[in-house]
Amino acid sequence: MPRIFDQDGxxxxxxxxxxxxxxxxxxxxxxxxxxxxxxxxxxxxSQGLKVKELARAEExxxxxxxxxxxxxxxxxxx
Numbered sequence: 001m002p003r004i005f006d007q008d009g010x011x012x013x014x015x016x017x018x019x020x021x022x023x024x025x026x027x028x029x030x031x032x033x034x035x036x037x038x039x040x041x042x043x044x045x046s047q048g049l050k051v052k053e054l055a056r057a058e059e060x061x062x063x064x065x066x067x068x069x070x071x072x073x074x075x076x077x078x
Contacts, residue, residue, distance in 0.1 A: 004071045005064060010057055012068065014075055024068045026057045035061045037068050 004012040010028045022038040031048030035041050041061045046054055
């Protein structure tokens with residue numbers, strides 16, 4: 001499970017057998033969300049996160065979108 005970054009208690013990562021579209025998983029306080037990041041940042045699914053927690057996760061994904069895409073290509077194309 002390649003970890004991309006951790007910030008403010010949020011952990012952003014990929015699973016080893018990922019598939020397109022480019023997306024990132026994020027865990028926080030027992031909840032998890034998935035954001036598509038290929039063309040902007042868009043929530044795909046969420047479970048167990050409060051609205052405020054989900055909003056912060058999305059902010060972080062937007063701030064680090066370029067890093068997430070770069071790490072995706074590094075991981076998938078190795």
